[in-house]
Amino acid sequence: MSSVSPRAARQQGSGARLRSPLRWRAGAVVVIGDVDARAEGTASDITTAGGKAVFHKTDVSDSAQVQALVARAVSEFGTLDIAFNSAGLLPPTASLVDQTEADWDRIMRVDVTGVFLCLKYQLALMAKVGRGAIVNTASVAGLRADPGMAPYVAAKHAVVGLTKAAAIDYATQGIRVNAIAPGLVRTPMTERWLNDPNMRDRVLADSPIGRAAEPEDIAGLVLFLTSDLASIITGAVYPIDGARTAH
Secondary structure: OEEEEOOOOEOOOOOOOOOOOHHHHOOOEEEEEEOOHHHHHHHHHHHHOOOOEEEEEOOOOOHHHHHHHHHHHHHHHOOOOEEEEOOOOOOOOOOHHHOOHHHHHHHHHHHHHHHHHHHHHHHHHHHHHOOEEEEEEOOHHHOOOOOOOHHHHHHHHHHHHHHHHHHHHHHHHOEEEEEEEEOOEOOOOOHHHHOOHHHHHHHHOOOOOOOOEOHHHHHHHHHHHOOHHHOOOOOOEEEEOOOHHHO
């Protein structure tokens, strides 16, 4: 996940590096938590460009590691104002009966339990100071079903539910919780699809805009939802999918 704050920040992601890490340009310092050590390069890019960022290797499915990540944000920068939870894994593409129990457990552990644990410790800290903004990464698979993706579809629907439940529980405590629902985004997690011409054509066939999103295409909405411009917005889920779910 990756966290942020006008004073502090965090999230576990795919290890993808942004060409333009926008969050620090908006005045935040950033703590990046990721199981993939390649994400350390993003922290280095931000620092090299003049921002403040640290990397903390984190498996978001492990409670102790998530607590350590939150503690690192506080020890480095004093607090946690904003959090962006974006850890995720994809299962093998197969019909539901051909999905293995091991793959089901693996997807649920990261894509659902990981979001729950991040919310649990982020919200506990934010509630102490009476403010905060959190964005969870769901997916268009949390709004509709894709064939051959039953564990992922179930997990992302759960992220939508967790987002709404957290928003209701903490709406009176100055904390907002929203979710984004991206379509296909070009990251290391999806490169096996995008590098295969047949698979790429298949996954883009129902995308009116006709292309995959870049990480920068997602960043703008996350910035808005964690800013004061979105002060009344909580419990919402926003597709970022090139009109895929508008069919």
